[in-house]
Amino acid sequence: FAALAAKWKEPAKDALDTLVLNAVDKTPLDAYEQLEYIPFDPVKKRTEATLRDPQGRIFTVTKGAPNVLLALCEGNRAQIEDEFNRTIEELAERGIRALAVSVAYQGEPMKMYGFLTFLDPPRPDTKVTIERAIEHGCDVKMITGDHAAIAKETCRVLGMGTNILKADVLPMVDTKEQLPKTIGDDYGEMIENVNGFAQVFPEHKFLIVEALRQRGWSCGMTGDGVNDAPALKRADIGIAVQGATDAARAASDIILTAPGLSVIVDAIIISRSIFQRMKNYVVYRVACTIQLLAFFFLTILSVHPKEAPYNWTEEQLGEPVPNYFVLPVISLVIITILNDGTIISIAYDYVEPSPIPERWNLPIVFSVATWLGLVAVMSSVMLLHMGLNSHNKGSTFEEWGMGEMTYGQVYTMMYLKVSLSDFLTVFSARVANGFATDRKPGTALLSAAVFATIISTILSLNWPFGPATKMESLTTGQAVFTWAYCIAWFLIQDLSKVGLYKLLLSFDVAGLRTELELKEKRALEMKGQTGVEGRVNQLEEALKEVKVERIEPLEREVRALRESTVDNGTARLMPSGSSSSMI
Structure with missing residues (x-):
């Protein structure tokens, strides 16, 4: 039939x-x-x-x-x-x-x-997939039309928890109409606190997704049938599994072409890594832009070589002294080309995915980037001042034994300084909430930065573009001094960045402390749900269930039997502590 x-x-x-x-x-x-x-x-x-x-x-x-x-x-x-x-x-x-x-x-x-x-058992990789999703801050819930007991047994096998409710606790809604804005307030907390729902209709799936979204959750939904289409469409990310119907595919954002769900966790890890790289790129790009623009703006406005305290003369330069200091265009072009090569390598940098879903916190991003840029500008202006003042008696360079610099060498020194600062800033920008040494850089990024700094140093020691550019080669001592100066200011830049981050954290600027506490809390929660500790916890919970379901009823029967024999006086009882051994 x-x-x-x-x-x-x-x-x-x-x-x-x-x-x-x-x-x-x-x-x-x-x-x-x-x-x-x-x-x-x-x-x-x-x-x-x-x-x-x-x-x-x-x-x-x-x-x-x-x-x-x-x-x-x-x-x-x-x-x-x-x-x-x-x-x-x-x-x-x-x-x-x-x-x-x-x-x-x-x-x-x-x-x-x-x-x-x-039997319709879960795929062999489903349990591991769910554990990996939980490790990365995803709260996994089962929503099924199957019997509640089947849902509980499946959740138990998968280690998801067995707090499964039936659909009768949820109202029926019309998926073609906009749901009330109070759905999240009315049902959101209940939905958050359970492991799933059974014996549901398509409208219930839609309602659950909408309630979670109204509560501020980023919601992903997997499904394969026509009945899943409304919820797939409403979720932030709808995922149609392999073999899904055309309706489910059309409603989804992602369509899986191979069996299993493990690729979803891979996508989570990859996307969060991409987000980290994007954030690092923005911090670096903003910091470098501020360094270049602010430096040129300040030098044009306030640095006048022929005026005090520098007092450069036409006899010293062999030509009229410029009214203000500005790097030649050729040096800016070289800086930009080498800088862009380093920026490209950020796409291959080593990053650590966040334990919770990422979001843009632009006030923090721009605060850190601006500070990095301003520190670099400050160091550039100070070095420029020392270079332009090097020919005057009692100058810093004279006291340090560096000797006098020509105007063309000052140009080249500032070119090398700006280049090195840009390339060093990338290592501070990539770890916004810690020291640059807290996380190793990717091979591609490190190689690109080393290559760019070597090229910049070689050019500064052997300037190949002739006197037409008004730039002259540095001596080895001047190049080494510039390197040491940049490294010292890089350490200051990185240390002050950490101090700024702690200051922003203490005042919870833009919710920074709240977000960090949530990440730490989530990491601690996941520590007890996965790995060796998680397996121990699961076994302990299973043992409790076995005791409640099997041992306690037997203990009650033993107590009832003991009481009945006492009333009848027909037998000598075993000690009460022997019931467990008897069982």
Whole structure:
């Protein structure tokens, strides 16, 4: 009968029809004429077919959810209801699914003919996938139309927790209309505190997703059927699994082409790593831009070489003294080219994905980037002052034994300084909340930075573009001094960045402390749910369940037996502490 409630002359449309049709010889089915066929309806939870048998009798075969079909079986529900429900419940507790089959001949009430049992266990990699998702701050919930006992058993096997509610605690909604803004307030806390829902309709899935989104959660939804389409469409990220229907695919943002869900966790890790690199890039790019623009702006406005305290003369330069200091265009072009090469390598930098979903905290990003840029500008202005003043008696360079610099060497020294500061800033920018040494750089980034600094140093020692650029090669001592100066200011820059971050953290600027505390809390929570500690916790919880379900009832029976024998005076009792050993 179950096979008659399918299109047996066509390829199976779903897993249940595949199961049924592969289990029978389809040749005898051709003796029946299928008059009408109603495919599976996720709301009605059943499939129907109207047929004419070889004797000419017309009847309807229905297969679907046992509880749904039993309510329709007026012919024999009263006789079988208790035993039927008890059997279905026992099967569900063992994780065994049931597909009920009922038949109604024309003019007669529908009768339950029986049910088919089958197993639909999770994929072998599902448990590990869920553990990995939890490790990365994702709260995983099961939403299924299956029996609540099956949902609990599946959750137990997967280590998700067994706090499963039935759909009767949720209201029915119209997925075609906008839900009230109070859904999150009314049901959000309940949804957050359970591990899943069973015996749900498509409208319930839509409501659960909407409630979580109203509570501020970033919500992802996986599904494969037409009934999942509304929730897939409403979720922030809808994911259609391999073999999903066209409706589910159309409603989703991501379509999986291979079995399993492990690729979802891979996508989470990759996307958070990409976000970290994007954030590092923004911090670095803003800091470098501030360094260049602010430095040139300040030098043009306030640094006048022919005026005090520098007092450069035409005799010293061999040409008229500029009214203000500005680096030649060729040096800016070289800085930009080498800088861009370093920036590209940020895409391959080593980063650590956040334990919770990422978000842009622009006030913090720009605060850190601006500070890094301003420190670099300050160091550049101070070095420029020392270089322009090097020819005057009692200058810093004279006191340090550096000697006098030509105006062209000052140009080259500032070119080298700005280049080195840019390349060193990337290592401070990539670790916004700690020291540059807290996280190792990627090989590509380190190689690009080393290559760029070497090229800049070689150019400064052997300037190849001639006197037309007004720049002159540095001596080895001047280049070494510039390197030492940049490294010293890099350490100051990195140390002050950490101080700024701690200051922002102490005042909880833009929710920075709240976000960090959430990350730490989540990391501690996950420490007890995965790995060795997590497995120990799961075993302890399982042991508690076994004690409650099996040992305690036996202990109660022993106590009752002891009391009865005391009343009758027919036996000597064992000590009360012996009950466990007896069991």
